[in-house]
Amino acid sequence: MRLIVLGPPGAGKGTQAQRLVVNHGLVQLSTGDMLRAAVAAQTPVGIEAKAIMETGKLVPDSVVTGIISDRLDDDDIKGGFILDGFPRTLKQADALERLLAEKAMPLDGVIILEVDDDALVERVAGRFTCASCGTGYHDTFKPTKTDGVCDVCGSAEFKRRADDNAETMRTRLQAYYKDTAPLVGYYYAKGKLKSVDGMAGIDAVGAEIDALLADMKG
Numbered sequence: 001m002r003l004i005v006l007g008p009p010g011a012g013k014g015t016q017a018q019r020l021v022v023n024h025g026l027v028q029l030s031t032g033d034m035l036r037a038a039v040a041a042q043t044p045v046g047i048e049a050k051a052i053m054e055t056g057k058l059v060p061d062s063v064v065t066g067i068i069s070d071r072l073d074d075d076d077i078k079g080g081f082i083l084d085g086f087p088r089t090l091k092q093a094d095a096l097e098r099l100l101a102e103k104a105m106p107l108d109g110v111i112i113l114e115v116d117d118d119a120l121v122e123r124v125a126g127r128f129t130c131a132s133c134g135t136g137y138h139d140t141f142k143p144t145k146t147d148g149v150c151d152v153c154g155s156a157e158f159k160r161r162a163d164d165n166a167e168t169m170r171t172r173l174q175a176y177y178k179d180t181a182p183l184v185g186y187y188y189a190k191g192k193l194k195s196v197d198g199m200a201g202i203d204a205v206g207a208e209i210d211a212l213l214a215d216m217k218g
């Protein structure tokens with residue numbers, strides 16, 4: 001399966017992508033995670049992206065499209081992937097279309113997670129991840145089973161994102177509605193769009209996505 005998961009910041013794209021990795025063996029391609037890794041490694045791309053990401057604006061199309069283009073050449077994605085946070089502009093969507101056509105890897109579907117803005121702010125404010133294995137959690141909606149210990153790897157180190165504050169979140173939401181929301185119509189017109197109620201709990205959203213995947217496989 002080759003999928004895109006679309007949705008505003010905090011909608012649950014990463015959470016559901018991680019679930020698809022575990023349950024369906026897909027590879028998660030998150031441009032946000034790739035950019036954060038580049039920032040941490042202080043690569044030229046990371047140095048350019050750091051200041052932009054801290055304001056909540058979008059990194060230039062050419063930078064993220066270049067990253068995805070390279071990643072699509074890797075062997076591990078041949079069994080299927082889920083794009084999380086890419087494409088995010090119409091230019092990126094057109095570039096992806098060309099890349100996938102060149103590589104004869106057509107998309108199976110685009111899942112849009114529909115979540116109210118108030119819930120997005122709450123989700124982002126409570127988010128934290130394991131510093132060791134990257135598993136995502138939430139103070140209220142997905143706490144660790146044992147306080148202060150990662151369920152998956154047992155690490156006691158956690159981190160919060162620099163862009164998860166109220167001011168940056170406003171800019172991220174503006175960028176979403178201005179630049180990314182038009183992709184909903186773009187993929188609807190191609191007959192690829194599947195809408196999911198992202199206001200439900202994490203497992204209920206996952207079950208709805210599983211049902212869509214079963215339908216796509218026919």
Ligand code: AP5
Pocket residue numbers: 007008009010011012013014015016031032033035052053056057058059060061064084085086087088092123124126127128136137138139141142163172198199200201202203205
């Ligand atoms: P990116 O990392 O992609 O961030 P984002 O789109 O803002 O989305 P998030 O990662 O914040 O949210 P999510 O939907 O993954 O939610 P999550 O599953 O964590 O991008 C960051 C920045 O990088 C951008 O601002 C931009 O600068 C740059 N960038 C990245 N890609 C780019 C591109 N293609 N072009 C240009 N620039 C790019 O869930 C959130 C929280 O809610 C978690 O704590 C989770 O546990 C909880 N939760 C999840 N689902 C539920 C549920 N159903 N019920 C209750 N809680 C839930």
Ligand code: MG
Pocket residue numbers: 013014015030032085
């Ligand atoms: Mg994410």
